Amino acid sequence: MNSNNLNRKTGENEAMTTLVQGLAAAGRTAQRKLARMADREKTDALQSAASELRGSKDEILAANALDITAGAEAGLSAALIDRLALDAGRIDALAAAVDQVAGLPDPVGQRIDRNQRPNGLVLDRVRVPIGLLGIIYESRPNVTADAAALCVRAGNAVLLRGGTDALHSNRAIHAAMIRGLTSAGVPADAVQLMPTQDRDAVGAMLAAAGLIDMIIPRGGKSLVARVQADARVPVLAHLDGICHTYIHHGADPEMARTIAVNAKMRRTGICGALETLLIDAAYPDASALLGTMLDSGCEVRGDARAQAIDRRIIAATGQDWGTEYLDSIVSVAMVDGVEAAMAHIAAHGSHHTDTIVTADDAVAEEFLAEVDSAIVMVNASSQFADGGEFGLGAEIGIATGRLHARGPVALEGLTTYKWLVRGNGQVRP
Amino acid sequence: MNSNNLNRKTGENEAMTTLVQGLAAAGRTAQRKLARMADREKTDALQSAASELRGSKDEILAANALDITAGAEAGLSAALIDRLALDAGRIDALAAAVDQVAGLPDPVGQRIDRNQRPNGLVLDRVRVPIGLLGIIYESRPNVTADAAALCVRAGNAVLLRGGTDALHSNRAIHAAMIRGLTSAGVPADAVQLMPTQDRDAVGAMLAAAGLIDMIIPRGGKSLVARVQADARVPVLAHLDGICHTYIHHGADPEMARTIAVNAKMRRTGICGALETLLIDAAYPDASALLGTMLDSGCEVRGDARAQAIDRRIIAATGQDWGTEYLDSIVSVAMVDGVEAAMAHIAAHGSHHTDTIVTADDAVAEEFLAEVDSAIVMVNASSQFADGGEFGLGAEIGIATGRLHARGPVALEGLTTYKWLVRGNGQVRP
The missing domain is CATH 3.40.605.10 (Aldehyde Dehydrogenase; Chain A, domain 1)
Structure with missing residues (x-):
């Protein structure tokens, strides 16, 4: 210059x-x-x-x-x-x-x-x-x-x-x-x-x-x-909405399918949309869950254990765990228990909205207490992460920083x- | 280099x-x-x-x-x-x-x-x-x-x-x-x-x-x-504690003297100490108020109208209105009514602690509503600006910024x- x-x-x-x-x-x-x-x-x-x-x-x-x-x-x-x-x-x-x-x-x-x-x-x-x-x-x-x-x-x-x-x-x-x-x-x-x-x-x-x-x-x-x-x-502000839903082994299978598909597919372009599905390795209904997700038109990118469940699942790379697709794509990791799920969220999440589906209240409370995100949900679709849905009337945005205001800001x-x-x-x- | x-x-x-x-x-x-x-x-x-x-x-x-x-x-x-x-x-x-x-x-x-x-x-x-x-x-x-x-x-x-x-x-x-x-x-x-x-x-x-x-x-x-x-x-944080006390014309004279001297002289080195005293031009007891302040050992720097009240008062310069003395010095401006007092505070204050002394509840409420400081007081010494005195147990500091926490932070x-x-x-x- x-x-x-x-x-x-x-x-x-x-x-x-x-x-x-x-x-x-x-x-x-x-x-x-x-x-x-x-x-x-x-x-x-x-x-x-x-x-x-x-x-x-x-x-x-x-x-x-x-x-x-x-x-x-x-x-x-x-x-x-x-x-x-x-x-x-x-x-x-x-x-x-x-x-x-x-x-x-x-x-x-x-x-x-x-x-x-x-x-x-x-x-x-x-x-x-x-x-x-x-x-x-x-x-x-x-x-x-x-x-x-x-x-x-x-x-x-x-x-x-x-x-x-x-x-x-x-x-x-x-x-x-x-x-x-x-x-x-x-x-x-x-x-x-x-x-x-x-x-x-x-x-x-x-x-x-x-x-x-x-x-x-x-x-x-x-x-x-x-x-x-x-x-x-x-x-x-929030930079990313890398929202996880963890399906605990004791989750109700129908609830898990319904929540996962809604969280991902209702609107794929919003920041509260599901991006990474964590499935407990002991969850007995993983095949039906993943099948439903695939049948809904969603591309599924999984780790080796997920790929073994349904041959339509393509291989996830390391990058997938940190990607906000905002599209009909979901990454899937099989995890061994709630501690492993929370460790995955801590390593890859963006502190926006993370969810557990479980019938076990003690596990739900552990997840609520320990996951360090602006919004932590139990048995609900992460697509509810919105000021209007929270009853705030309207929102100016969702914040994932730690000071002043967090989550939906109204x-x-x-x-x-x-x-x-x-x-x-x-x-x- | x-x-x-x-x-x-x-x-x-x-x-x-x-x-x-x-x-x-x-x-x-x-x-x-x-x-x-x-x-x-x-x-x-x-x-x-x-x-x-x-x-x-x-x-x-x-x-x-x-x-x-x-x-x-x-x-x-x-x-x-x-x-x-x-x-x-x-x-x-x-x-x-x-x-x-x-x-x-x-x-x-x-x-x-x-x-x-x-x-x-x-x-x-x-x-x-x-x-x-x-x-x-x-x-x-x-x-x-x-x-x-x-x-x-x-x-x-x-x-x-x-x-x-x-x-x-x-x-x-x-x-x-x-x-x-x-x-x-x-x-x-x-x-x-x-x-x-x-x-x-x-x-x-x-x-x-x-x-x-x-x-x-x-x-x-x-x-x-x-x-x-x-x-x-x-x-x-707070950068400055340029704290004002405004003596309204309807203030109780004894209360005004007691509060002003305490706010300035109890401890001069704390951020809640009075730095600028604003006296209503219609306040009938200005002479006794300033005399008490001078007699307490405080140097008084006043505008022309204040200087006319007591010959011990030295001339304030423009810089005095923006100075946090943290010492036995006070600046004094005579003001024409609560609006002028609030205008002085808006022009020279640091949004820390500002006080009115008045017997008129309507004027007090106007001052409380309109002064844009972390702490606004009526009929009390600004030396109370402290997390312990506020009942917060202990404070990490006093903040004058506008986000997250304001005033004493505990x-x-x-x-x-x-x-x-x-x-x-x-x-x-």
Whole structure:
């Protein structure tokens, strides 16, 4: 690289840093106003945003058509085009999701606990917004509405940076949201869409420690990996969902078959989908279980003991144990007891969702206590690993890190707390 | 720098990286065993450690004497020597602190909430250890025992890196702790003391993302600033404690004087000490309040309106509003109402502890709701900002960040949670 290029590159980064600093300052100012808005005001604002989305179908669809055309010209796959494409029904669904968030209880001001000290001081911990969040996402334009709604419901400002493929759609959805939110008193800068698609803007967001309080990446593994590697701002995310289901030797055979096939095949592309099936070597129904899995249209890659059970099973390599297929493929390892199953999970898992199927309560409790994953299940499909299914109303994502929030992250995970101390003149002896 | 130096430097860093990776791996292995230990076993282990500390006074005092001699030769100040010095009473206090932690309720396994879904799934969130923590501290050798005890109580392994001044004392205290802990079944690698004082070892700890789960710096501002600037591992800390007390015009004069003097002068060197006093311009007793503060031996630096009240008040500069004196000095600004007080706090505060003194409940509630600090107090001395005073048993530190834990951090802040999902065959439709 010659020095001209080097200088230009440095100049570009500085411009993006300055841009992000300005957006962050505006977002933080807006957030201080948003933090003081009452539950009812935020509900009204989100309902107005939903209504504006419904009323802006023509503009959103016109913008979306530009993205679809550009995507087709750029040679995007049919799957990516489908992910990008909106129609009237999808816009209604998007508005309905915003309405649903509007209806969730406001977490801000909720008391976590209260504690009266012998000296009479009364201590309350209450939930407060985190501040300014950054959401970095790919081609799904619904994130523009979903994520913004969850942030606003919890009193946070947000800086959105969507994928270039969805640029026009995101701008139209953002414009409609802003019309609704501002009509009900939310400052416009509470929800900002990055005004440039310059990749260095993402780098500037990731470096904005102290300006952006938390970044949530929504997208594929390469996006999450880049964000986790480069961020100086705390990141809430999961990189992999290598979910295991262990069939204990005492499992009910019909339950085991039903759960395994559902966990793998209901939707293969979600992070809670089963990727590695661990079958106890003493489980008497392994042949029927694997046969059912194969008959459901799933490719099965097994270790030598699994291959000996059904000749349709192909050989797994070492790499298979660490692969999130997100497809109709499952790896199968035969294991000798619950300890071996847990050792396999500890060695190869991603701390997302791991499951045991067993009729033995003591073994179930051992598995629940010892498996170190965000979600540990007994006798259920790992496809339930979802904020909506957990009763959280909606989720911003699933986190496999160890701090702040773990598993499905919903409104509570978008708040922090402060201590309120009420006295009547106490001084410390 | 010539290439030889460059190579040597790189080689040193690699050696420290390799060292920290090895220590972290050993710590993580030990933690998996510690995580499975029962409440009673950990209590016994900590009581044994306290007992070993009491029984090892001669060794610890001999080691401490080496540090004191070296410190005196190196020209350490009397204050630093005092911070370093142990005697039989201080070792008893140190052991008592470990015993106190032994007696705290085990947070591991505590249920945070339970939620039964319409499909019959039962969801529990239960507290679990975080994993491996890093504690980086300065010359107080008591941290070696305090911090290790809190980590073990919450099921975490810890890598301790103390100050060079206290090297021999730390090693003796660590050795006694390990004798006690291992006699009761805790693996020795659960509590490791960094075997080198090479400064690059600290850099290697800060870079150990994915190996060390969280770092807690305990020490002065330069240490915390360095850790916050360089860490790729999440950090729990506070950089500054610029604590404000605002005297509302309707405050009880005697209460205001008592609280202000206690908040500033009881102990000037703690992070919860008052640094900036904000007095409402309409407060009728400002002269007596400032006179009492001056008479207590405090230097008062005021704005022009404060200076007009008492000629002993010297002029504050702009820098005073952002200075944590940790000394018998207070800055004073006269403000026009609670909004102006809150604006001053928002502009100059450090989100640690801010206080209002008022007889007006509505104003108190406004202040509690709107001041964005980890601790917000009404009619009490900010010197109460302490985990022990909050009833948390003991604290590992006070955090002013916005994620994971905020304010005094005790055992709960040293845990995370996982979701336990118990079903009876549910699959997702």
